[in-house]
Amino acid sequence: MFENLTDKITDVFNKLKGKGIIDENSLNEALREIRIALLESDVSIKVAKHFIERVKQKALGKEVIKSVSPSQMVVKIVNDELTSLLGSESYEINLKSKPPAIMLMVGLQGSGKTTTSAKLAKWIEKNKNKKVLMASLDIYRPAAQEQLLTLGADNTIAVLPKQDKKKPLDIAKIAKKHAENNDFDVLILDSAGRNHVDKKMMLEIQEISKFSSFTEIFFISDSLTGQDAVNTATIFSEKVDLTGIILTRLDGDGRGGAALSMKETINKPIKFIGVGEKIDDFEVFHPDRIANRILGMGDVVSLVEKASEQIDKEDAEKLQKKILKGKFSLADYSKQLDQLTNMGGIQGFLKYLPGMSGLKEKVEQSMENSDIFKKQKAIISSMTKKEKNFPDIVKASRKIRISKGSGTSVQDINKLLKQFKKMSQMMKKMGKNKNLENMMSSGQMGDLQSLLNKNKF
């Protein structure tokens, strides 16, 4: 899986590597080729288009860090966007429920539901130390229930005995009772394969999905079916309340498009992947590792990460000095606001101020109110250099000019100036007081805390 994409993207990066400077033309050319590579890998047109737009936006707006080359920066940006396309973080399986935590496996015929039920059961027993029961709701395919019983026997996983002449919904209820009576922590219900055009079968799964509360309803998807997998997932997600996706056959030679389009299209995380026919061929889905596998450039990525950490650290230290000397200007403040969108900005710098780490959470809360920050940034960008350094000179006529230039009101400007003044005073106080730890505990920081609480920082 992904080999073709890896080869194509490696080619693009190799071409870029030869260039000292990456201008907009060569960036466009590289992105065009990456876009084609994505489409050839069966990524949907919309997803590929958005992906390229995001990479371009980031690449053009990014300052190149001195110790890395422009092409290395592009690798890092593509890597980050690829990771975010795949889902950014690994999701934990949800076992939070009064036992049994019930999970339902749904999907098209032959997508891997039964095999995956057993793999998941084994995984939960091994990694979460829980007692798992499986039950087959497939009364349609001959020997379907036996298939699950055999898988259970071969791998020492408990399975509900075969149920004759029962409807799937009844079997689900029996299985739940059985799990409750026998102290099982988890119940995995394997449903019969169905086609989304089969109304009766879709109605049935809808009904089953509502008979009890489920901690997980997994859509089991064959990654070899590419874009079709995404279309089917969309239809299923409209009918049942999916909590996640398990992609099977990632060991196959498909092109990987399903993995890349799934999250963005149906906004459900991929939680696990099947990578073979055996019971242990099953893994938690780690978007960063898959991105790394696709790009095959982990070393470049970590090089850029280290270099940017260093820059962040240097910036933060410079800022810290300014603050402690009482030389923090509105321009510095605006720069910090810029970084807020990248995260790690103010928080990153708070990290380097002794005693300030406790405020991180508050800053995070206040970050949510980014409209204020946008306004403030607009105001500051309409100021002259002198005004940014000496805000006291901003009087009536200047305020009117700035408000026109930034599309804000004089009141907004007053608010910002007042807030900044308070902030500067506090920072000066901090500069004089060597022991910030003491300041925090003696309550002198109360002012700053309450400012943050009110989202005014």
Ligand SMILES: Nc1nc2c(ncn2[C@@H]2O[C@H](COP(=O)(O)OP(=O)(O)OP(=O)(O)O)[C@@H](O)[C@H]2O)c(=O)[nH]1
């Ligand atoms: N290579 C590979 N094969 C897989 C994987 N997952 C499932 N399979 C194979 O796919 C085939 C079908 O799997 P099942 O688990 O029976 O599929 P199902 O969705 O239960 O099928 P129905 O119940 O008929 O709808 C089996 O031969 C499995 O061994 C995987 O991750 N990799």
Ligand SMILES: [Mg+2]
């Ligand atoms: Mg099956």
